[in-house]
Amino acid sequence: MTGADELRKRREQEALRIRTALNRQRGEQRANTKGGEGTVAFVEERKCIGCDQCTIVCDDDAIELYHVDVRSPLMTVESNRKAKIVRDACTGCRLCVLACPTDAITMIDR
């Protein structure tokens, strides 16, 4: 029978394996995403779920959330938000691209 210690050890090993795989994926995504002064982040509104992750990672206050009305008459939600980029403040660091869970942000030429 598997003991509690054994289970804990397996759980820690699995967590490490997942963390390593995710970090590798982020590293590849970062390497494949263009960035720098000549670029600026762009949010595809349709994909944005207003989760606020991008504003947390952006050190340059270059992302703002704004309210939009929900289009569906079937749903009532108090707040439906979307992110938008403050172009002048964006340094092209790409952090928001890596943080966005829905791939709503891409880097475009300035």
Ligand code: SF4
């Ligand atoms: S690329 Fe960097 S500076 Fe620009 S909006 Fe994203 S996190 Fe902020």
Ligand code: SF4
């Ligand atoms: S992280 Fe992505 S989905 Fe979340 S608010 Fe920012 S752009 Fe929208």
